[in-house]
Amino acid sequence: MWRGTEEGAFQAYEVPRLESQTVLDAVTYIQRMLDPTLAYRFACRVGVCGSCAMTVNGRARWTCRTHIDKVTDAEGRVEIAPLRNLPVVRDLVTDMAPFFDKWARARGRFVGTATRADDFARVRPDSPARRLADAAIECIGCGVCYSGCDVVTWNPDYLGPAALNRAWTLVNDERDVDNRARLAAVSGDAGCHACHTHLTCTERCPKRLSPTASIAGLKRAAARAALRGELGE
Numbered sequence: 041m042w043r044g045t046e047e048g049a050f051q052a053y054e055v056p057r058l059e060s061q062t063v064l065d066a067v068t069y070i071q072r073m074l075d076p077t078l079a080y081r082f083a084c085r086v087g088v089c090g091s092c093a094m095t096v097n098g099r100a101r102w103t104c105r106t107h108i109d110k111v112t113d114a115e116g117r118v119e120i121a122p123l124r125n126l127p128v129v130r131d132l133v134t135d136m137a138p139f140f141d142k143w144a145r146a147r148g149r150f151v152g153t154a155t156r157a158d159d160f161a162r163v164r165p166d167s168p169a170r171r172l173a174d175a176a177i178e179c180i181g182c183g184v185c186y187s188g189c190d191v192v193t194w195n196p197d198y199l200g201p202a203a204l205n206r207a208w209t210l211v212n213d214e215r216d217v218d219n220r221a222r223l224a225a226v227s228g229d230a231g232c233h234a235c236h237t238h239l240t241c242t243e244r245c246p247k248r249l250s251p252t253a254s255i256a257g258l259k260r261a262a263a264r265a266a267l268r269g270e271l272g273e
């Protein structure tokens with residue numbers, strides 16, 4: 041297990057095996073029983089909050105839903121490290137600020153016009169835009185896709201799969217009125233056109249979302265907006 045900050049080293053611990061034990065259970069055992077100075081992050085333990093993501097044997101995973109049996113080698117060993125592509129605060133904890141700053145840069149915030157005096161908006165569940173938005177809305181902000189994206193590694197300015205996936209949900213939200221600015225924000229050099237369609241994000245997303253498909257949708261929407269002359273210079 042990784043100990044330290046950007047500088048550090050792997051350290052070995054022995055953890056008793058239990059039935060249905062997850063990687064997060066093993067990390068928790070180490071922190072509670074072997075070394076209380078170990079830093080790691082979790083909240084829900086049931087795959088909802090997205091805070092427990094770590095690199096397990098070189099691949100980002102949500103650790104509360106990853107059974108240790110599935111990731112140990114023949115000798116029963118597993119390597120656990122912090123998420124890639126983010127600054128390491130300490131041990132298994134990364135600084136998620138750059139990740140969520142990119143959601144803000146992609147204008148991933150709903151902008152509506154309704155007031156308390158208005159009735160609820162009625163968006164048909166079978167409308168095409170609603171289906172596209174629903175397909176991408178279950179993101180838990182875990183950072184697994186971001187950690188696995190090589191374009192983020194090559195270009196730290198790249199908005200990345202999660203922020204672009206979020207932008208796509210809003211592009212398809214017919215109540216939102218910020219799409220012109222949003223499409224301009226995601227079409228710069230570090231936006232959707234930088235995606236190389238590697239599909240790593242889609243293969244690894246624990247919620248089975250497809251940021252790759254969302255990014256492809258953004259590329260088409262941005263191209264249409266550019267043809268209409270809506271993106272400015």
Ligand code: SF4
Nearest residue numbers: 189235236238239241
């Ligand atoms: S499909 Fe695009 S966003 Fe997803 S991992 Fe590949 S380059 Fe990154």
Ligand code: SF4
Nearest residue numbers: 179180182183185245
């Ligand atoms: S798109 Fe998937 S992998 Fe990426 S942050 Fe959201 S839930 Fe996690």
Ligand code: FES
Nearest residue numbers: 085089090092104
């Ligand atoms: S602890 Fe909440 S998703 Fe794992």
